[in-house]
Amino acid sequence: MNMLKFLTAGSVDDGKSTLIGRLLYDTDSILDDQLEALQRSNRKNDDGTIDLAILTDGLKAEREQGITIDVAYKYFQTEKRKFIIADTPGHIQYTRNMVTGASNAGLAIILIDVRKGVIEQTIRHSFLVSLLEIPHVIVCVNKMDMVDYDENVFNQIVADYKAQISHKLKLNDVQYIPVSALKGDNVCYTSVKMPWYQGTSLLDYLETVETHTEDDTNYTRMPVQWVVRPQTDELHDYRGYAGKVLSGTFQLNDSVTVLPSGFTSTLDKIELFDQRPDEAMAGMSVTLHLKDEIDISRGDILVKTSQQPIVSQLIEADLCWMDTKPMDTTHMYLIQHNSKVTKCKISEVLYKMQINTLEQLHEEDFKLNDIGRVVIKTAEPLAFDLYQQNKANGRAVIIDSRTNLTVAALMFRAEA
């Protein structure tokens, strides 16, 4: 059994929490005592049924305001797959939360209220999905019960979405599904109310969509997180480099280069606790041993010698500003790229995106939730790939050393 992490994006009233509640309810993922707590909470739909949205509105303030503020993670599994849902807020002031939820998602559900159609928020959500290059997109047209399950209304929205969004943005594999989260149509079961719809239910699609994109073996990398040195009598010379393989596959006897120093050695041994595999694939947390004694520490990255990344101190990147304090191009920030942290400056602003209209603006002030293209200058060189070629090694965050807050997300686009 494998795992799919997906994101749900929609605006405040699109019924996003209800959709998630419906998925959990119809897959028997809600337990009796949780249902009982729901009954106790006194919030009901107009027809007296349980308000499934309460299941995902986790924090008190949110329950009071009836909106989702932060990313809430929900878990369920079927016989076919384990799922992790990142339920993210839809309102513009929570763009950073959506970016957070989207960062680990393998699929995005974009919700549209059938009565409203494609609106500014739909464009913004789709832009973020495109920016983060989430591999699969499902456009769920919700509240079909409110328009008598009318095929024409659905088709018009699909046409609008294509014209206004998917023809302009780079989106991968877009599916369109008409649903009613409230009534359960096409969520876990194919709806009898919409015989005109020939596709699968939402759950069917989630269970069968391909999760492993072709693992790119051209970018074999492992950042060093920790050096294992027991320094006991019997393990006096033991020196293992512990980390998680970001991408690609290391094999025994591979020629390996340490960056940024550039020293090269041969991969001598791979350890996975008590196992000694011949190869270490993307996603595995392993300990690697090299034939030669080289000075390697946390922050260095091991790569296949034949597959060198870019090593540079000037990087062009897409940036999403996530702090209430605006971006300051004169300030020295910290950049965290894998296990490496070094100082950095935003040395140039190339443009800012007007996300709702997808226009590039020549403005330099980046406030909370602003997104655009910048040039970053780092104090020490980073060994990176471009996000569009190898996501795992093409991303970073900026930290403000005055507040220690994570203030920006970066996706590397070019060597500047």
Next chain:
Amino acid sequence: MSRKPDYLDELEAEAIHILREVAGQFEKPALLFSGGKDSITLVRLAEKAFRPGKFPFPLVHIDTGHNFEETIQYRDDMIARIGEKLIVGYVQDDIDAGRVVEQKGKNASRNQLQTVTLLNTIAKHEFDACIGGARRDEEKARAKERVFSVRDEFGQWNPKSQRPELWDLYNGKIHKGENVRVFPISNWTELDVWNYIRRENIPLPSIYFAHEREVITRNGQLMAASPFLNMDDEDVVQTKNVRFRTVGDMSCTAAVESYAFEIDDIINEISASNISERGARLDDKVSEAAMEDRKKGGYF
């Protein structure tokens, strides 16, 4: 290595990555060990992350004094086996020093008092990161918590000003006096933990498996009869076949009737069960927002 990686491998690799980030980013981390299956799983993951080296942190146990003796026995045996350092913070010490006052009445429990002992232990040893076994599927408030969750100098969690946490980049930068709670198994469910324990053949305290025990029924739940439970004439002691789904203070951890003697039985039982794990804890029943309030106050 011909076995295709499955979701347990993914969850394991993610947890090991998080543990190694703690080792790399903090000066004085600690692993909070309760004796429950989640923290036992963390110990196994730490072995996978750092062996053949030593753990770069001690284990810390907050001892309420109201323990199941099987848990303490398990703890001491485990420490002897893995050869790592254990620090124990005693709630009794804080009661004796007058820093906390024992609850009164029928439902008295030391569960809430342990927050004070935990915060004192963190302050005394100047821990800057505490690794815990909390999972997001346990409770709604936990569903929104970060893997690296910053606590202010009063030990409080502020759910409204959490740092964005993107990809697998964990920001552990803090000011002096603050500390970070780290949850490596955030993305695991109860069933995932049990499947992992089975796969890895990890021994558990015997109270997780069905056994005969004297219990009383209180608020519709089975509580172990013990000197720590305030009982009166209305309480009828019965002997039943039970097991515990979580391991906490004896005065607030309810048992379930069970004939699950083996781990396979337990996995079957959970898969078929309609009661969530925290549903067997009286401390969460007080109000719907019980967990959120306790977390803000510095609870695990």
